[in-house]
Amino acid sequence: MAMTITEKILARHAGLDRVRPGDLIEARADMLYANDITMPLAIQQFENTGVGKIFDPDRLAIVLDHYSPNKDIASAQQNKISRDFARKYDLPHFYDVGRAGVAHVLLAEDGFVLPGEIFLGADSHTCNHGAVGCFSTGVGSSDLAAAMATGKLWFRVPESLKFVFKGELRPWVSGKDLVLRIIGDIGVDGARYCAMEFAGPTLRQLTLDERFSVTNMAVEAGGKNGIMEPDDVVLDWLAPRARRKFEPVYSDKDASYAKVYEYDVSKLEPVVSAPSSPGNVIPVRDAGRESVDQVFIGTCTNGRIEDLRQAARVIAGKQVHKHTRMMVIPASPHVYRQALDEGLIRIFHDAGAAVSTSTCGPCIGGHMGVLAAGEVCVSTSSRNFIGRMGHREARIYLSNAAVAAAAAVAGKLVHPEEVAPVGARR
């Protein structure tokens, strides 16, 4: 009987010939990870099991990224819990300041994310990794602790929704716009408990960085995982970095989906999620040219090199508006280094933007650019919930990196074509 890519991966890891949506299964996990916020609770729960041994230390990564570098004494104490644990168990994949980046970007770059595998992370944006064709999903700290002890976890096999993209992308439209458009259409619970499978010829026009932006935001539609079939772009990218051999999995031609959505992307404009829901999606042209106090380019959603390139193309030779502040946070040390080598850091610096070491900081209103009451921020992150980036009366627009950079130059929400240098289009 035909299965989707998600069903096949789950079946294989549960030792079953086939699974159906709704089945409860226990599946083997290939890779686990937690961050500085979720790891301390996972450690507590892991120690509570009394197992005293991680099922395979080579399959656990810890990345300090949210409140790192330590923001204050409380976060320093919290981060020390993970640091001490990593030493106690002599963990091979512990990422601290300098080598750490935003985990989802970093762990993919470092070859831990492989087609056909199951990746579990104590962070909701773990769904990010589906762009390479793995089943990757976010869990809580207790579930992660259970998996650390046993190497397994229970799952309900999700129904699959398929999103098929066709047509040529317009200038300044990126992967972020595709996923925001979907969330706007189906709502923030439109894919609740479901697998979101993205397909269609348009994916070939997206860089892998842009594909990650799409799967990264599956959780914003309530999805359990976002996934794409791995093509040669993925396999070429993995060739120098894969940590182990892997076996790609593809959906059967006659696999069944709870629903199939088709998109002609040639009609899509750059969009924003207006305050205060990722599902509140409108073309940036309809955003009323609202004044912008802060622009933030970074995060697991859009802090990759392709995002920095798109932003740099818009802002090169321009200045950040005098009433606006712009923060650029390359999502990993590797992205930072690449941006340095490509001269992008210089472009941002010359434009009057601040560039920081990798951290999730501003995305969760944690540190590095917290918003005041009444302030408006354009952010390339994934969530614009009330209070997400600071004061509960601050307002957040989510966008792609080019729209964010254009807002920094114009000091208001505009289409990138209004400010970008001639010939800079994507």
Add this chain to the structure above:
Amino acid sequence: MASAGKAHKVGDHIDTDLIIAGRYLVTSDPAQLAAHLFEDLDPGLRAKIKPGDFVVAGENFGQGSSREHAPLAIVGADVKAIIAKSYARIFYRNAFNNGLPLLECVEASEKIQPGDELRVDITSGKIENLTRGETYQANSIPEFMRNLIAAGGIIEYVKKQIGAR
């Protein structure tokens, strides 16, 4: 296992940032987290929630982050259960893993008003509205989740698995 308490109503799509804001995630202590429960949703709500009370929500309660600090903040405020039309999936798992029962009941979510006195039987899913003299029946908790709760949560479940090897 029935207990009584007041209902506190919140809306649809209450996200984990509204349950406990990211800026407070520098501790895992339920009591410290509970001090800031629902702060960005309604700064006055926390003071009204007394031990033993219930939170009544609409669709998709707990959307967003995987932070287990969200159910922990609710447990820390000694809320006995959530009643909602539906739940976001990571929150759903996290709540049960932390001993916070989630009841799914559209009728209760719509008919219960703020401040109503409820008596809720977690095991049977029977929700009595003592203020209005109404009774609602929540969907039964899936058998797998009931077994997980009976085992004492995921960690006790793991201990039994390990012990059985």
